[in-house]
Amino acid sequence: MPTPTYIPIATTTLASATYSASFSGITQSYRDLVLVLSGKCDVNAATLQMILNNNTGYNYYTVVFDQGPSSYQDEGNYMRIGTAGWWTNQQATMIATLNDYSTTDRTKQVLVRYGSGTTKMGFTLGHYNQSAAISTVTVRTDYNGAGYLMAAGTTLTLYGIAG
Amino acid sequence: MSMKLIGTVTVGAGGAATIAFSGIPSTETDLVLSVSLAPSAGNNNVLLSFNGSSTSFSSQYIYGTGSATTGGTRSDNVFGALAGLSTTVFSNAQIYIPNYAGATNKSFAIDTVTENNATVSFQWLHSGQWSNTAAINSITLTAADSFVQNSVVSLYTINKVASA
Numbered sequence: 001m002p003t004p005t006y007i008p009i010a011t012t013t014l015a016s017a018t019y020s021a022s023f024s025g026i027t028q029s030y031r032d033l034v035l036v037l038s039g040k041c042d043v044n045a046a047t048l049q050m051i052l053n054n055n056t057g058y059n060y061y062t063v064v065f066d067q068g069p070s071s072y073q074d075e076g077n078y079m080r081i082g083t084a085g086w087w088t089n090q091q092a093t094m095i096a097t098l099n100d101y102s103t104t105d106r107t108k109q110v111l112v113r114y115g116s117g118t119t120k121m122g123f124t125l126g127h128y129n130q131s132a133a134i135s136t137v138t139v140r141t142d143y144n145g146a147g148y149l150m151a152a153g154t155t156l157t158l159y160g161i162a163g
Numbered sequence: 164m165s166m167k168l169i170g171t172v173t174v175g176a177g178g179a180a181t182i183a184f185s186g187i188p189s190t191e192t193d194l195v196l197s198v199s200l201a202p203s204a205g206n207n208n209v210l211l212s213f214n215g216s217s218t219s220f221s222s223q224y225i226y227g228t229g230s231a232t233t234g235g236t237r238s239d240n241v242f243g244a245l246a247g248l249s250t251t252v253f254s255n256a257q258i259y260i261p262n263y264a265g266a267t268n269k270s271f272a273i274d275t276v277t278e279n280n281a282t283v284s285f286q287w288l289h290s291g292q293w294s295n296t297a298a299i300n301s302i303t304l305t306a307a308d309s310f311v312q313n314s315v316v317s318l319y320t321i322n323k324v325a326s327a
Contacts, residue, residue: 038261067234117292
């Protein structure tokens with residue numbers, strides 16, 4: 001179990017409604033990364049996606065367990081974060097842990113907790129089938145259009161966890 | 164190191180009805196509570212209060228028992244299984260509250276397990292909201308029964324700004 005040091009690497013607070021936010025040039029000096037999002041989708045039922053190392057190939061597999069309770073699988077060109085509409089116009093929390101992100105000998109696993117008080121919540125396990133170290137993490141909504149964006153004031157912070 | 168211990172409360176002999184932290188500084192970014200509790204009787208619910216308020220809470224949850232899963236919603240401040248499973252089976256839980264000092268409603272996540280090396284146990288995931296824009300300066304956990312001796316809760320802060 002890594003020491004939970006939560007050393008801040010970078011943070012951003014969105015000045016306006018935004019489709020995508022990225023952290024690039026991530027230092028390789030930690031064992032794990034934790035990405036914390038506190039915010040909301042601006043109007044509609046968007047969900048979130050994660051892209052690693054700007055790779056939009058068919059390399060992502062996700063299992064979702066949500067409050068239904070239900071569980072389902074997704075795969076494609078992005079890692080799915082959450083049930084549709086999970087943070088629609090609701091202050092919400094998303095905590096993603098990227099385990100062993102700096103290794104080059106294994107594919108990458110991402111654990112995500114997401115939810116709000118009155119819409120939806122759940123847990124996802126994401127798999128990225130590439131072994132390169134993670135140096136860029138992008139979070140975006142599933143539709144680049146007004147009403148489906150991360151709202152102004154949404155904060156994303158990336159922490160390093162010492163191993 | 165941005166994660167700092169603010170305080171730890173350990174329940175003494177005779178148990179306690181509540182565990183509270185007050186005077187939380189508003190200078191940090193997130194709060195994390197590390198929770199290990201056990202109930203004095205059969206009710207493992209915990210009532211959560213922020214700034215002395217037990218109203219304006221809402222939440223959703225999923226839990227598994229080892230043989231079934233259930234999900235649902237609540238419109239109060241009651242959080243299941245956070246107080247453990249029995250007088251000798253303590254919970255292992257984390258409460259994460261991001262942006263606790265911001266001027267928005269407060270969203271938080273609670274993850275709890277109460278494994279007891281038996282066929283029935285609990286894993287609960289909660290997603291909650293306190294619909295209040297005030298900075299959180301105190302947190303109280305109130306037992307549905309009471310917390311047994313050696314129940315312990317630690318409060319940490321996390322800051323998104325690197326220290327010099």
